[in-house]
Amino acid sequence: MAVGPVSASAPGPVAAALKDAVISAALTALLLVPLVGLRATEQGGGPLILTTRFGLVAIFGLIVGVLRFVLLLTIWHPARAKPGRTGPALFNGLGDRLAPVLKPAFFGILLVYPLLAVLGSGGLGPSRYWVDLGIYILTYVMLGWGLNIVVGLAGLLDLGYVAFYAVGAYTFALLSTSIPVSDFFAGALGADFWKAWSFWVCLPISGILAALWGVILGFPVLRLRGDYLAIVTLAFGEIIRLVLINWVDLTNGGAGISSIPPITFFGIPFTNSDGGFASLFGLTFDPMHRNIFLYFVILALAALTALATVRLRRMPVGRAWEALREDEIACRSLGINTTLTKLTAFSIGAMFGGFAGAFFAVRIRFVSPESFTFMESAVILAIVVLGGMGSQMGVAMSAILLIGGMEMLRNLTFLKSPWLLGPDFDPSLYRMLIFGFAMVAVMAWRPRGLVSGRLATIFLKHRKKVSGDLVAEGHG
Amino acid sequence: MDIFLQQLINGLTLGSIYGLIAIGYTMVFGIIGMVNFAHGDVFMVSTFTALIAFLLLTTVLGITSIFLVLAIVLVVAMAFTGLVSWSIERVAYRPLRGSFRLAPMISAIGMSILLSNFVQVAQGPRNKALPPILPDVIVVWDSGSYQVTLAYKQILIMVVTAVLLFGFWWLVQKTPLGRAQRACEQDRKMAALLGVDVDRTISLTFIIGAALAAVAGVLYLSYYGVVNFADGFVPGVKAFTAAVLGGIGSLPGAVIGGLLIGLIETFWSAYFSIEYKDVAAFSILAITLVFMPQGLLGRPEVEKV
Structure with missing residues (x-):
């Protein structure tokens, strides 16, 4: 999640991405343990008790790890050529063609x-x-x-x-x-x-x-x-x-x-x-x-x-x-x-x-x-x-x-x-x-x-x- | 006189907490020139961390010595809040260096909303109350009709604040890290050219600011005994007011500003109206920024083209 750029030269992109993903997953889990994994729960009018939800933390950690691994091998892959996005619109070509009719259609x-x-x-x-x-x-x-x-x-x-x-x-x-x-x-x-x-x-x-x-x-x-x-x-x-x-x-x-x-x-x-x-x-x-x-x-x-x-x-x-x-x-x-x-x-x-x-x-x-x-x-x-x-x-x-x-x-x-x-x-x-x-x-x-x-x-x-x-x- | 003395004690206690939070604002502003809007919510996260750690130590592990518990809670809260703040800086602020003027501020506002609602979802929206910690008081002065009291926890708050401020002052003035920090504050590019690791210094600044906010959080929890997910907002704005009043970028200014805001708030509540105490704090913020933007101890801002 918050780990520096991965160099392509080191052990190979897959290994590097895997390492990065594991670190991100661990970090996410660590960040979530105190406030998601443990919960101060009210029970009736009595004092607070602790309940645990470590399964949820593990799921979030896994999601972040897998997501980061996939992204590092695809979109953030160091060898991948940057798409030549010129304009600011999300779908440039489509946007240009639709632009003149968009506003009247919208108000219509x-x-x-x-x-x-x-x-x-x-x-x-x-x-x-x-x-x-x-x-x-x-x-x-x-x-x-x-x-x-x-x-x-x-x-x-x-x-x-x-x-x-x-x-x-x-x-x-x-x-x-x-x-x-x-x-x-x-x-x-x-x-x-x-x-x-x-x-x-x-x-x-x-x-x-x-x-x-x-x-x-x-x-x-x-x-x-x-x-x-x-x-x-x-x-x-x-x-x-x-x-x-x-x-x-x-x-x-x-x-x-x-x-x-x-x-x-x-x-x-x-x-x-x-x-x-x-x-x-x-x-x-x-x-x-x-x-x-x-x-x-x-x-x-x-x-x-x-x-x-x-x-x-x-x-x-x-x-x-x-x-x-x-x-x-x-x-x-x-x-x-x-x-x-x-x-x-x-x-x-x-x-x-x-x-x-x-x-x-x-x-x-x-x-x-x-x-x-x-x-x-x-x-x-x-x-x-x-x-x-x-x-x-x-x-x-x-x-x-x-x-x-x-x-x-x-x-x-x-x-x-x-x-x-x-x-x-x-x-x-x-x-x-x-x-x-x-x-x-x-x-x-x-x-x-x-x-x-x-x-x-x-x-x-x-x-x-x-x-x-x-x-x-x-x-x- | 007796009420005055009592309010003075209460005001200094509250002011210590504001001062500790204010240092985080002022340090980050000094080094990267942004208002870390999420700092108040980092403080709130620390109060919840402290609550959880406290419950874990007392109910699950069964430690009975209150000082041992508080010491461990303090360390855990400082470490965890530092980690949170470090992650925030990496994810939300570092990619925006060099973006347009308002970008870091908007990102910080988003982070603030994210943090408070995350805690609301994870821990529930209701107030979380603890049994009173260190309930004993010392009667300082008895005028017959009114007793001026000094609670043990107020002593604790002032002592911890004083010790930490001394340690922090030593860190900034005497260590290589402090030197790097002050160098980055003056000129980041030049500091980088002279071999200061600017990214690391900024990260450490965020961690130290958050750790001090965590101390404030633990003290806040032990003082009031109640935490809520929305508690980051108003103390955050008041601590920011303290930083501005003392002169943003100035560390002693932040502490003095914090004490002043704490005193103003308690005296305002005691002698004018308790309903308008937040209005008073917010008005001070606006008045200071409009008429005295450099604050009490700050340097006048020079805009470079």
Whole structure:
């Protein structure tokens, strides 16, 4: 696993690989013995006892050893010629041919997805799971695209992105359940106005407030170097969460805010009454109408994020972001105001996080600080990193792969068979484990992302790898 | 006065633990210029190693002498945590030297998530509690209504920390390894040209930092008696705050920063509000980085082009 390169000249590749494999297997087993082989188990209310699982350790050691042996004789074989991989895409030729139709096809599929879900599952009711899954994934696609502006385009590592998500969610939750605000609108525009319109009024407010917080938090810290910035944004994310927990008068603390009014079809409620959506459009009432509408709302929000990003990339400020990502010192010497440029990226990213937060609050109709932990930031960051920082399609693909893939893993019941992983196997436990591993692996093997690589938007004569690929440590 | 004295004792105890973790951050930052985000979780792994070793020694092998048990646990935890940290450096950080700016940081974040969730899966998500170790206390001062106490384990923590810090200082200042380390810190390329094995030095730095974190882990376990897979995050960030406050890259700074953070945290909890103690620590981190990035004892950073 972690043993130096094997020289081909020594006793022969097979013997060397075997030796390497044995060492790796032994090392893996040694690393796993204390924490996997032995387990401190609770028994009732009494003291902890030790249980052992040495068989599992042996299996993992064997897997690593065999894998390493096979890899050393095939892919990592010293005599094997390196494949001439030129571009950053996973399947170059295929990628080039598919690229022009990929984006329209992608959006087309997203548009008809609810229809497919309804037809595929045979009715509105049974399609609920699939539509909800679509909403869930698209929320992460949108969050990924929002963070992509900050991390992928401007190269600012933001570990507190979930703070802006929380600001958006709480802005909407507090305003929509606030009695004074409701009374104010009841006096001016009718008793039911605020209940019907609160989401549509609060959506822009949530985004603007999140952007404002982005400016407030970003202004002092954006002069810091990359990893300091990451830690400070992490600290801000945690501060906001702790304030949400402890400021009970405003936020109701850890209990959260419930009974948030549901989404309406631009003022028309999704109810089974006379003025409701179903009766107005002459449909039979079904609670799924609201879910499908929610799907299209998040699709529109995500598309807005994507569109805004694409347009911004072609504007001077977007070009400045990309330049900043590659070489900050060069930017400064060319007269770009780096703090202001970073601030725009930070606050625009925050704004989209705020929109997504408001949507989250109206979908779940309940917000609590538990939804906005560091792990949530880490999931969004993992999506951006694995998708390839700066690449829109890459981020979307990785969100679908990571969030949807994990959800699918839950459905694989055969994994729970007693001879494989046991009936109490819970894939959601392994979710973050896999994300963490994937982040490390991608950085080591394909630092430009699994799905796609980032290239400069503008180029001179021909598109080539950006300089950042070739920049050694200590620069930029 | 009596409460003040008690908080001073508690703060210094907590600060010793933070200081030991902070050294790992500051050493790694000094030598390869990266924030080893996974260090807090390495500390958490060490607390679990210590828990397992403790259970193994007391329940399976039946050793009754608590000092013997603690000594063995300390050695086992230091060795194993050093091995873990060495593997992490080999697998997650070494291949990234020369990659783009954010790569090591992202890899470290991934490693941190991986470690904490690995422990969650392997050991379960619930708190693991031990019966109290060394529960006896000495009454230092009795004001009638309030007794200021000094627990044996607090003495243990301060003594172990002081001894180890002295040993560590000797290692860095007086041995060839320490010289190689300081050389790499100043200029890695030049050190390599002069025959210092840079890779080995970096590996050893990671091992030493992890061993010190393991000491902190054993002390943390014996002090609180409870460990959880998520315990790496907040102490990790606080220890990083300590390293930044003391001046990142400076070893005495890390210790002073650790003691300061420990004192600030306990006094804040005692006199202001216990709910906002983490907010206080995180705010100190942000304020220090924004207004005084070189910290108390650090050198101002010069950006070379």
